[in-house]
Every structure is written in structure tokens, then in C-alpha cells.
Amino acid sequence: xxxxxxxxxxxxxxxxxxxxxxxxxxxxxxxxxxxxxxxxxxxxxxxxxxxxxxxxxxxxxxxxxxxxxxxxxxxxxxxxxxxxxxxxxxxxxxxxxxxxxxxxxxxxxxxxxxxxxxxxxxxxxxxxxxxxxxxxxxxxxxxxxxxxxxxxxxxxxxxxxxxxxxxxxxxxxxxxxxxxxxxxxxxxxxxxxxxxxxxxxxxxxxxxxxxxxxxxxxxxxxxxxxxxxxxxxxxxxxxxxxxxxxxxxxxxxxxxxxxxxxxxxxxxxxxxxxxxxxxxxxxxxxxxxxxxxxxxxxxxxxxxxxxxxxxxxxxxxxxxxxxxxxxxxxxxxxxxxxxxxxxxxxxxxxxxxxxxxx
Amino acid sequence: xxxxxxxxxxxxxxxxxxxxxxxxxxxxxxxxxxxxxxxxxxxxxxxxxxxxxxxxxxxxxxxxxxxxxxxxxxxxxxxxxxxxxxxxxxxxxxxxxxxxxxxxxxxxxxxxxxxxxxxxxxxxxxxxxxxxxxxxxxxxxxxxxxxxxxxxxxxxxxxxxxxxxxxxxxxxxxxxxxxxxxxxxxxxxxxxxxxxxxxxxxxxxxxxxxxxxxxxxxxxx
Numbered sequence: 198x199x200x201x202x203x204x205x206x207x208x209x210x211x212x213x214x215x216x217x218x219x220x221x222x223x224x225x226x227x228x229x230x231x232x233x234x235x236x237x238x239x240x241x242x243x244x245x246x247x248x249x250x251x252x253x254x255x256x257x258x259x260x261x262x263x264x265x266x267x268x269x270x271x272x273x274x275x276x277x278x279x280x281x282x283x284x285x286x287x288x289x290x291x292x293x294x295x296x297x298x299x300x301x302x303x304x305x306x307x308x309x310x311x312x313x314x315x316x317x318x319x320x321x322x323x324x325x326x327x328x329x330x331x332x333x334x335x336x337x338x339x340x341x342x343x344x345x346x347x348x349x350x351x352x353x354x355x356x357x358x359x360x361x362x363x364x365x366x367x368x369x370x371x372x373x374x375x376x377x378x379x380x381x382x383x384x385x386x387x388x389x390x391x392x393x394x395x396x397x398x399x400x401x402x403x404x405x406x407x408x409x410x411x412x413x414x415x416x417x418x419x420x421x422x423x424x425x426x427x428x429x430x431x432x433x434x435x436x437x438x439x440x441x442x443x444x445x446x447x448x449x450x451x452x453x454x455x456x457x458x459x460x461x462x463x464x465x466x467x468x469x470x471x472x473x474x475x476x477x478x479x480x481x482x483x484x485x486x487x488x489x490x491x492x493x494x495x496x497x498x499x500x501x502x503x504x505x506x507x508x509x510x511x512x513x514x515x516x517x518x519x520x521x522x523x524x525x526x527x528x529x530x531x532x533x534x535x536x537x538x539x540x541x542x543x544x545x546x547x548x549x550x551x552x553x554x555x
Numbered sequence: 556x557x558x559x560x561x562x563x564x565x566x567x568x569x570x571x572x573x574x575x576x577x578x579x580x581x582x583x584x585x586x587x588x589x590x591x592x593x594x595x596x597x598x599x600x601x602x603x604x605x606x607x608x609x610x611x612x613x614x615x616x617x618x619x620x621x622x623x624x625x626x627x628x629x630x631x632x633x634x635x636x637x638x639x640x641x642x643x644x645x646x647x648x649x650x651x652x653x654x655x656x657x658x659x660x661x662x663x664x665x666x667x668x669x670x671x672x673x674x675x676x677x678x679x680x681x682x683x684x685x686x687x688x689x690x691x692x693x694x695x696x697x698x699x700x701x702x703x704x705x706x707x708x709x710x711x712x713x714x715x716x717x718x719x720x721x722x723x724x725x726x727x728x729x730x731x732x733x734x735x736x737x738x739x740x741x742x743x744x745x746x747x748x749x750x751x752x753x754x755x756x757x758x759x760x761x762x763x764x765x766x767x768x769x770x771x772x773x774x775x776x
Contacts, residue, residue: 206682207714209568232599232628316599316628376600377769378568380714460771535770
């Protein structure tokens with residue numbers, strides 16, 4: 198029987214992230230279950246060993262991130278996944294990984310906070326993800342998918358970027374993107390040849406001692422180390438990615454990432470249907486942030502509306518980019534409440550009437 | 556068919572909940588009283604109780620944990636489930652996904668009538684349901700968990716928003732082959748209502764209206 202199924206399959210976001218990681222050649226996964234991302238752990242437990250990888254359910258997120266630290270130091274392609282409270286628990290280990298310059302991939306399927314919060318979708322971990330990597334002056338590369346296909350593609354990219362910069366790369370997504378299903382096709386990866394890095398602690402043999410740590414007792418030595426890291430973060434800026442949707446002739450822009458970008462896209466379409474020239478500016482990387490794309494938009498539109506499932510986090514980066522050249526307004530829902538397209542459309546119209554009244 | 560109890564089981568993402576809701580809504584049009592039991596103890600999002608308003612507005616009685624507990628990450632099995640099984644309404648039962656979602660049926664099996672229908676919902680576009688062999692393996696795992704035999708398949712071949720008539724036809728062929736190999740009939744092939752005219756399928760077709768939509772696709776009145 199010739200059954201011509203397409204190569205595309207229907208997957209949950211969490212499943213697609215896990216499958217993409219397996220195709221990226223992840224060798225070890227360490228994690229601890231937490232809703233709404235537990236399907237990633239479940240998928241890894243079921244399928245990573247089939248591909249020769251190691252799955253280990255740690256006793257906590259603290260243990261999981263330190264297992265990532267150890268395996269990354271030994272040169273393995275390695276990852277963990279969790280949701281917001283788990284990311285908080287991982288902050289210390291993450292800082293050690295950044296300080297030790299080790300590549301790894303971290304998935305954060307955000308849920309409502311602060312504290313235990315709830316299991317509903319959220320974008321309230323933006324500051325935590327983009328402004329630091331634990332304590333100290335470290336940074337994560339942070340990728341923010343808006344569709345299940347993009348969740349798969351950016352997971353693959355995260356492994357490459359992590360290797361390229363010897364730095365953690367985080368996929369920052371939310372509960373709905375993790376739980377919802379869409380068609381997805383997988384491309385082959387990784388694009389970088391993956392060999393055990395020369396710095397990996399696999400045994401020095403007759404060569405020089407290899408040591409991986411983040412301790413620099415002399416202030417001048419730690420300053421020099423930090424300056425090297427800062428130079429690396431400057432080099433990372435070339436990895437910035439964003440999408441402009443209907444921005445060519447836009448007189449008002451909505452800035453949104455991830456799930457809220459999808460809602461904003463629908464609102465932009467509805468605004469266009471009403472004759473309002475709206476556009477969408479969607480950061481795909483949120484660190485590095487598409488500062489130039491925002492600045493360019495500021496010279497063109499009468500105002501920018503930032504929409505988030507938070508009390509207003511990315512909007513600070515938008516304002517920094519815009520430097521006061523155009524009004525920036527914010528609309529957010531909190532605690533797991535998802536904004537609707539009519540709400541966003543009403544905010545677009547409100548911004549326009551406010552601008553016209555000036 | 557006039558079976559009093561119809562149970563829908565299947566792997567994650569097979570479309571059990573959409574199929575079960577659509578089945579309940581078509582039954583209530585034929586004549587109430589119909590009770591829908593949301594027996595999903597494992598999924599945090601996209602459960603029948605998330606469409607509580609639409610189900611109840613259609614005249615179907617919904618048995619699910621109280622709304623105040625919708626966002627709680629707990630496997631809640633309420634006494635109303637047992638009351639409904641002991642009652643006389645026609646029942647549509649939607650179990651959670653995978654074997655661990657179907658496991659809850661095991662403690663209810665002795666309360667089901669002997670002619671209860673147990674439908675295995677099959678979408679060959681799910682990654683581990685793409686061949687008749689994999690469908691058979693999923694059936695075995697689910698039957699073991701549920702302590703119940705599957706009585707028929709529901710073919711639900713689709714790729715979400717990317718579904719075309721060709722998608723439906725190619726997926727149906729996989730389900731049909733699985734049906735023949737396992738000696739299980741296909742009770743219905745579920746097809747999005749807007750594709751009905753574009754596909755010509757043998758057997759019963761269940762037109763689907765979607766209720767488990769992401770927030771930005773839900774029309775706000």
C-alpha cells in the first residue's frame with residue numbers, strides 16, 4: 198500500500214524541542230520534572246537512550262544543572278530543561294558554567310510566578326534570562342520561538358551557538374508553546390562538526406594539565422577574565438535575529454516575542470483589515486536583543502506598543518533602543534492570563550489616538 | 556448504535572478530546588440527556604474542561620473537577636464520575652493521553668456496561684503512530700493500562716492548520732491498514748468540517764468543529 202504520508206508530523210512544542218535536541222546529537226540530558234515542560238523529560242527518557250545518549254532524572258534542579266556543568270566540562274553535548282521555579286534553582290550552577298565558559302543548552306518553558314505561582318503560561322522570566330546568568334556579569338544567549346517549527350529550529354541552533362561561543366544558550370518559551378500541537382519538519386543538524394573539544398577534561402595524557410573552573414582569586418585576574426567574557430558578549434551581538442511583519446509601511450508597531458507575538462500578529466492583521474497600518478516587530482533572539490531593528494522602527498512609526506505576558510520586562514529593552522524618539526506603550530497580562538487579539542487591537546487604537554491628540 | 560457508554564482513549568495528541576466533544580455534541584442533537592466525563596488526569600492544558608462553556612451551552616452535562624481547580628496540577632477523580640457511571644445518561648468519556656492517561660479506566664472497568672465502546676483514536680501524523688505496526692503497539696500498551704479491550708478505531712488523520720484533503724486521504728490509508736491488520740473496525744473518520752466536501756472516504760465520517768484552540772484563535776464575542 199503506497200501511503201504517502203508527508204515528512205511533517207504533528208507534535209507538541211515540548212516533544213519537538215526534545216526531538217530536535219536528539220537530532221542535534223545531544224549526548225546527555227539531566228532534568229527534574231516540572232509542569233508544563235515534563236514532556237521534554239519524558240521524551241528524553243523514552244528516546245535518547247535509543248540514540249546512544251544518557252538520560253538521568255536528577256534529585257533536583259540544583260543537581261541537574263551541576264550534572265550539566267560536569268558533562269559539559271567533559272566535552273559532551275548536553276542539555277537540561279525546566280520551568281520557571283526550576284530555572285531559579287539552577288542560577289548558581291548556571292553562573293559557574295558561564296564563568297567556566299562551557300557550552301550547554303537550557304530550556305525554560307515559562308509558567309506563572311513569582312514563587313510557586315501556577316502552571317499557566319507566562320513570559321515573566323525575561324529579566325532573569327536576558328540580564329544575567331546567575332550571579333556575576335555573565336550572559337546567556339537567549340532564543341525565543343513563536344511556533345513549534347521555530348522551537349525545533351532554534352533548539353538545533355542553540356546547540357551550535359553554545360559550541361561557537363562556549364556559553365549556555367537558552368530556549369525561552371512558555372507553557373502554551375510547550376503544550377500546543379502544530380506540524381513540524383526536522384532538518385538535519387548540527388551544522389558545526391562536533392568533536393570532543395581540546396579543552397575538555399578527558400585526561401591530559403602527556404599534555405598540559407586541563408582544568409575547568411570559575412575561580413580567579415586575584416582581583417586583576419578576575420577582571421581580565423571578565424573583560425574576556427565581555428568581549429565575547431560583544432561578539433555574540435552578530436547572532437541577533439528578528440522578524441519584521443508588515444513593517445514596510447507601518448505607522449504603528451507592535452513589539453512582541455514568542456506566544457504574544459502570535460497574538461499580536463492576529464491583532465495586526467485585524468488592524469490592517471480596519472485600515473490601520475500596523476506592523477509587528479518580533480525579536481527571535483532576546484539576548485542579543487534586536488536593538489537596531491527597534492531603533493530603525495522608531496524612526497518610522499508614530500508609536501510602539503510592547504505586549505508581554507509579564508508586568509513589562511522586554512519593554513525596557515525596547516525603550517533603551519528607541520531612546521525616546523517615539524512613544525513606547527506597554528500592555529501585559531499577568532499570572533498566566535493570555536492577552537487576546539481584541540485586547541491588543543484596542544491598545545493599538547488607543548496608542549494611535551493618543552499620538553494624534555499630541 | 557445505541558451504546559450507553561463510549562470511551563475514547565489514545566496516545567498524547569491523537570485528538571481524543573476533540574473527537575469526544577464532537578461526539579457528545581452530535582449525540583445531544585439526537586436527544587439528551589448526554590453526560591461528558593472529562594477523565595483527563597494527566598494533561599495540564601487543552602483538556603475538555605477548558606471548553607466547559609461550549610460543552611454546557613450545547614446542553615451536555617459535564618463531569619469534571621470543579622472549575623476552581625482547573626489550574627491545579629493534581630490528578631483529581633471526583634465522586635461525580637462514579638455517580639454518572641451508576642446513572643442512566645448516555646456517557647461520553649474522554650481519558651487522558653498515553654497509557655498513563657488511560658490507567659484511570661482500570662479502576663472504573665467493573666462499573667462499565669459489558670457493551671461499552673472503547674475507541675482508540677488514531678492520528679498517523681503523530682510521530683509514533685505513523686505505521687500500522689506502531690498503531691498496534693500503542694493499542695497494546697493502552698489496553699494493558701486501561702484493563703479494557705479496544706472495540707473500534709477512530710481515524711483522525713490531520714496536520715493541524717496544514718491539513719489538506721490529501722493529508723486526510725493518505726492518513727486514512729494508514730488507519731485503514733491498521734484496522735485490517737488488527738481486525739478492528741473504523742467507527743468514524745474524523746474530518747474538519749470545512750474539508751468534508753473535499754474528501755471522499757468510505758465508512759462513517761465525523762465532521763469536526765474545533766474546541767481545543769489556542770487563545771489567539773478563540774473568537775471573543
